[in-house]
Amino acid sequence: MASNGNGIEVHDFEFMSTQVPNGLSKINTKPAEMCNDDTAPAVKVTNVEELHALQRKKASAPTTPRNATNPSTPRSMTPRSLLSEEERQKQQMQSVSASLASLTRESGPQVVKGDPARKRSPPKSVVAPRLDISDSALKFTHVLYNLSPSELYEQAIKFEKGSFITSTGALATLSGAKTGRSPKDKRVVKEETSQDDLWWGKGSPNIEMDEETFLVNRERAVDYLNSLEKVFVNDQFLNWDPENRIKVRIISARAYHSLFMHNMCIRPTPEELEDFGTPDFTIYNAGQFPCNRYTHYMSSSTSIDLNLKRKEMVILGTQYAGEMKKGLFSLMHYLMPKRGILSLHSGCNMGKAGDVALFFGLSGTGKTTLSTDPNRQLIGDDEHCWSNNGVSNIEGGCYAKCIDLSQDKEPEIWNAIKFGTVLENVVFEEHYREVDYTDKSVTENTRAAYPIEYIPNVRLPCVGPHPKNVILLSCDAFGVLPPVSKLTHSQTMYHFISGYTALVAGTVEGVKEPTATFSACFGAAFIMLHPTKYAAMLAEKMQQHGATAWLVNTGWTGGSYGVGTRMKLAHTRKIINAIHDGSLLEAEYVQTPIFNLAVPTEVNGVPSETLQPQNAWSDKKQYNDTLKKLGGLFQKNFEVYADYKVGGDSNLTEKILAAGPRLE
Ligand SMILES: Nc1ncnc2c1ncn2[C@@H]1O[C@H](COP(=O)(O)OP(=O)(O)O)[C@@H](O)[C@H]1O
Ligand SMILES: C=C(OP(=O)(O)O)C(=O)O
Ligand SMILES: [Ca+2]
Ligand SMILES: [Mn+2]
Numbered sequence: 001m002a003s004n005g006n007g008i009e010v011h012d013f014e015f016m017s018t019q020v021p022n023g024l025s026k027i028n029t030k031p032a033e034m035c036n037d038d039t040a041p042a043v044k045v046t047n048v049e050e051l052h053a054l055q056r057k058k059a060s061a062p063t064t065p066r067n068a069t070n071p072s073t074p075r076s077m078t079p080r081s082l083l084s085e086e087e088r089q090k091q092q093m094q095s096v097s098a099s100l101a102s103l104t105r106e107s108g109p110q111v112v113k114g115d116p117a118r119k120r121s122p123p124k125s126v127v128a129p130r131l132d133i134s135d136s137a138l139k140f141t142h143v144l145y146n147l148s149p150s151e152l153y154e155q156a157i158k159f160e161k162g163s164f165i166t167s168t169g170a171l172a173t174l175s176g177a178k179t180g181r182s183p184k185d186k187r188v189v190k191e192e193t194s195q196d197d198l199w200w201g202k203g204s205p206n207i208e209m210d211e212e213t214f215l216v217n218r219e220r221a222v223d224y225l226n227s228l229e230k231v232f233v234n235d236q237f238l239n240w241d242p243e244n245r246i247k248v249r250i251i252s253a254r255a256y257h258s259l260f261m262h263n264m265c266i267r268p269t270p271e272e273l274e275d276f277g278t279p280d281f282t283i284y285n286a287g288q289f290p291c292n293r294y295t296h297y298m299s300s301s302t303s304i305d306l307n308l309k310r311k312e313m314v315i316l317g318t319q320y321a322g323e324m325k326k327g328l329f330s331l332m333h334y335l336m337p338k339r340g341i342l343s344l345h346s347g348c349n350m351g352k353a354g355d356v357a358l359f360f361g362l363s364g365t366g367k368t369t370l371s372t373d374p375n376r377q378l379i380g381d382d383e384h385c386w387s388n389n390g391v392s393n394i395e396g397g398c399y400a401k402c403i404d405l406s407q408d409k410e411p412e413i414w415n416a417i418k419f420g421t422v423l424e425n426v427v428f429e430e431h432y433r434e435v436d437y438t439d440k441s442v443t444e445n446t447r448a449a450y451p452i453e454y455i456p457n458v459r460l461p462c463v464g465p466h467p468k469n470v471i472l473l474s475c476d477a478f479g480v481l482p483p484v485s486k487l488t489h490s491q492t493m494y495h496f497i498s499g500y501t502a503l504v505a506g507t508v509e510g511v512k513e514p515t516a517t518f519s520a521c522f523g524a525a526f527i528m529l530h531p532t533k534y535a536a537m538l539a540e541k542m543q544q545h546g547a548t549a550w551l552v553n554t555g556w557t558g559g560s561y562g563v564g565t566r567m568k569l570a571h572t573r574k575i576i577n578a579i580h581d582g583s584l585l586e587a588e589y590v591q592t593p594i595f596n597l598a599v600p601t602e603v604n605g606v607p608s609e610t611l612q613p614q615n616a617w618s619d620k621k622q623y624n625d626t627l628k629k630l631g632g633l634f635q636k637n638f639e640v641y642a643d644y645k646v647g648g649d650s651n652l653t654e655k656i657l658a659a660g661p662r663l664e
Contacts, residue, residue, distance in 0.1 A: 064267040064396045065453050067460050088274060089113060096143050096233050099249060099282055102222055103215060105134070109141050109226045115155075116142045116229050136223075142230035146273065147258060149420040152232075155255035163256065167434045169419035170448070172426055173256040176288055176319040178302065179425050179443035181326060183525045185302040185318075189214045194308040194334065199530040203520070203640055205330075206528065213296045214307050214314070221286040221314045225251060232258035235276050236265035238328055240462040241385060241392035244341060246332070249279035250324060253287045260321040260422050263449045265328075266396035281331055283313045283324055290317035308334055321424065321449065325399065326526055329383050332394055334528040341387040342537040345523030347371030348379040348391055348464065351580050356391060356464045358384070360522040361473030362501040366554040368400045369569070370473070370576055372412045377459035378452065386467070386541055393462035398455065402426060402446045405437040409569050416454035423448050466545040469579050470538075471552055472522070477502040477514030479556030479564040480627040482613050483606070484575045485597035486589065490655035492542065492549035496521060497535050497641055497656070498634060504561045514561045516630065518637040535656075536647030550579055551597065558616040560626060574605035594631045595661045631661035 045051045083091070093111050101108035144155065153171055156163035162174035187209035188198065198206055225231050231251055238246040250261045268276065290301035302317035304327060313327045329345070336343040347359035347367035356379070359367045368381040380393030381400070400413045402423070407414040417423065417435075424447040427439035437446070452458050472495050474481060487495065499519040518524075520531035527534060542549065554572050558564035578584040578600075587600035590612070602608055609615045617623035638660055645653045 063269040063272075064451065065460055066269075092145065092276075093143065095278060096145070096249075096251075099233075099251060099279070100141065100222055100226055100231070102136075102226070103219060105137070109136070110139065111141050111143045113143050113145055115144060136226060139226075141226050141228065144230055144232045144255075144258070146234060146236075146262075146268075147232065147255075149259060149262065152255045152259040152262065155232075156259070160254055160256060164428070164433060166417075166423060166426075166428055167432050168417055170417045170421040170423045170435075171256070171259065172423045172428060172433070172435070174442065175256075175321060175424050178318040178320040180320060180445045181323055181525065182300075182302045182304065182318055182320070185300055186304045186525075187214075187297055187306070188528075189305065189307040189309065191307070191309045197334070197338075198528055203524070205525045207297075209297045209305060211307070211309075214305050214310070216295050217291055217303055217305050217314045217316060218284065218307075218310075218312065220292065221284040221289070221316055224286045224289040225253060225284065228253055234258055234261045234265070235273060235279065236261065236268060236396070237272075238265060238332065239385060239392055239394050240266065241341075241387060241389065243389075244336065244339060244385065244387065244392075246335065247276060247278075247280045248328060249282045250285065251283065252285040252324075253289075254319065256422065257285055257287065257319070257321055257324065259420075260449050261324060263397040263420070263422060263451050264325050264395055264399065267451070281311045281313070281328070283315065283327060285315040285324060286317075287315070287319045288317070306330060321422070322399065322447070325383075325395070329394065329523075329526045330528060332383065332385070333526055333534075336385050337529055337533060337537065339387075341385050342534060342541060343394075344384045344386060345382070345521065345526060346384055347381045348384050348393065348467075349373055349376040350379055350459055350464045351376050354465055355469070355580065356467040357469040357471060357576075357580060358386075358391070358467045359471050359473055360496070361475075361554075362499065362517060362519050362522055364401060364503060365473040365475040365501050366552075366572070367473065368398055368413070369410060370471075370554075370572065372398075372400075372410070372455055373573075373576070374412065374457065375577075376580070377457050378455045379459050379462050379464050380452065386537075390463060390465045391467060392464075393452070395452070396462075397449055397451045400448045400450075402435075402437050402448050403440065403444050405448075412455050412457075413448070415456075416450040417448050418450075418454070421448055421450040421454065466541070467547050468545075470542060470547050470549040471576070471579065472496065472549060473501075473552050473554055475501050475503055475555035476553045476630075477504050477555050477561040478516075478626050478630050479558065479560045479617070480613055480623065480630055481551065481553040481555070481595070482592060482597060482599045483553050483557065483567055483571065483611060484579075484584070484603065485551045485592070485599050486584070487549040487551055487597075488659065489539065489543065489549075490652070490659035491551075491597070493535050493539055493646060493652070493656045494638070494659040495551055496538060497531050497646075498637060498660075499524060500634065500637075502555065502630075514556075516633045516637075518633075530644070532641070532644045532646045539647060539652065548585065550584075552576070557610055557613065559619070559622075564616070571606045571610065575603055577605075578603050594627050594663065628663060631663050634661050635663070 093113055097108035097111045164172045166172050188206040190208040191211055234250040291298050291303040305314045333343045349371045350356045359371050361367050371381050381398040383394040385392045425442040426435050426446045427441050428435045499522040502514040502516045504514055521527050521534045554567055556564040557567050589598040614623050
């Protein structure tokens with residue numbers, strides 16, 4: 001072998017070659033009539049740019065499939081409206097420019113659609129030229145509008161630190177300093193259109209803010225977003241009930257946030273996107289950019305501000321994506337009851353016989369895990385509406401906890417963690433990018449957000465008939481609540497209003513004492529009206545449709561946290577199966593002390609001795625003391641509701657008060 005002088009190796013043998021003056025051999029090209037493998041015609045381009053342009057076919061982001069038989073709805077490329085494509089795009093960008101407009105300057109920012117990295121010629125403005133020129137007005141903000149998961153992956157990986165593709169194809173991301181919601185930093189504007197309807201004061205999640213302060217924060221977010229070279233805009237829907245669909249626009253600074261909402265909201269078809277028009281609600285997510293602590297009402301550098309009159313939400317100083325999803329849920333908790341529709345913090349699935357079950361519960365109690373069931377169609381894992389027509393999912397995706405996730409115990413969720421899924425704050429092996437779901441180094445609240453159709457037995461559209469069973473999930477770390485009990489109508493209301501769960505205090509070594517959490521309607525952080533309003537609606541709907549309610553403890557058995565163990569998921573699933581198939585309704589029941597709960601003596605597949613919690617405890621005195629202690633916590637929590645009426649029926653209120661634990 002020899003070198004040609006340029007460091008390139010030249011093979012010093014001769015094959016059909018002729019010697020040329022510089023000593024290098026020239027290989028003869030084959031005659032045309034000889035056998036040639038290269039039968040495909042040459043590409044029709046004149047340069048490499050054109051070749052690369054060919055690689056990318058014009059289309060829009062994937063939509064949420066509308067039915068189960070055809071999950072991949074063909075993407076029509078013919079615009080339905082009479083507007084030219086150019087005119088339509090212009091209107092779209094004018095709408096985005098209006099959303100991003102500063103309220104203190106003359107007109108909206110100059111927005112231009114597309115990735116700044118791909119532009120070669122100067123962009124054309126979509127807003128009229130103005131006289132009061134400022135630097136911010138001269139600058140273009142590039143709008144990455146409803147990008148597809150692939151495009152969002154590329155943006156995240158190129159520009160956002162901490163973004164990686166895992167071994168199964170998911171996008172691993174970091175949410176920064178905040179790895180959970182910040183309920184103490186949530187503010188709701190007190191304004192004349194909604195203030196009389198909303199729940200204010202003790203126990204309420206709605207901490208007030210005035211209209212002007214909202215505008216200060218809005219301006220801060222808008223200025224921050226416009227100062228960026230590019231922003232992500234998602235135009236999507238909430239609610240599978242077509243009559244009560246809400247159009248939402250989410251403006252964010254990160255591809256991770258855009259992909260998260262792409263997965264979590266309902267994805268429009270190209271036709272729906274064309275007709276999108278003005279959104280009903282807009283989120284300005286400034287993410288890592290903090291609020292100004294000198295601003296009135298601010299108690300930290302994080303602020304999540306909801307303005308029902310302006311139909312806007314501003315997020316400053318947190319990148320936790322769940323804040324957007326749950327912010328929209330708060331909005332629905334205001335809008336839907338106004339239309340006589342009950343909004344529910346619950347999972348929902350449906351059996352082959354068309355029997356629908358709701359799974360209420362606070363964070364981590366099992367809504368997502370238990371509504372994802374191979375034998376039943378998934379309607380949704382977290383947010384639903386119950387109208388006169390039945391139930392509908394609000395969202396287009398699921399948001400599962402992944403701590404200790406195993407393929408064995410939760411195969412459907414495991415398999416959903418693939419290309420397109422956002423994995424938040426998980427830890428992975430650095431070379432193969434295999435996720436270690438047991439690793440809590442970043443947080444215990446690791447999450448996966450995936451489109452709902454990633455669960456194979458999804459029900460599309462995500463709607464169903466009136467529920468037959470209502471399951472109240474409680475993760476009782478005290479270990480005294482029975483694994484399952486059947487509730488009376490008034491007990492259902494008592495436990496729904498109480499919204500009890502007790503999780504272990506944290507991951508700190510040696511923390512033994514569980515802390516009780518009472519969260520009205522199993523979602524006090526998201527409700528907008530007084531809890532009794534939702535409770536009255538639930539009571540009425542359950543009675544009207546003859547639904548049965550159950551209290552299921554997915555928490556501890558055989559002792560409190562530290563002594564006992566977590567209820568086996570396999571056992572909880574057996575219990576849930578017995579609820580679904582109707583067999584539990586036929587069972588024999590015994591009443592428990594203090595809480596007076598009806599507990600079945602047998603459940604197929606569950607050891608009978610675990611059904612009565614006192615049997616599972618070795619220290620009976622400790623069991624009794626713990627049970628009394630929990631009863632006392634329930635009573636104390638309920639005191640504030642003693643003065644409220646549930647619905648028009650004063651009898652019901654009395655019955656609810658009597659349905660709680662009795663300590664004698
Ligand atoms: N017996 C059980 N029932 C339900 N979930 C359980 C049980 N034991 C352990 N788990 C775990 O608890 C977590 C429940 O979380 P998830 O279903 O996401 O809650 P939610 O959707 O209500 O916030 C999951 O990580 C699940 O694996
Ligand atoms: C995203 C959340 O939902 P959940 O834990 O109920 O699944 C949350 O409460 O932050
Ligand atoms: Ca969940
Ligand atoms: Mn939830």
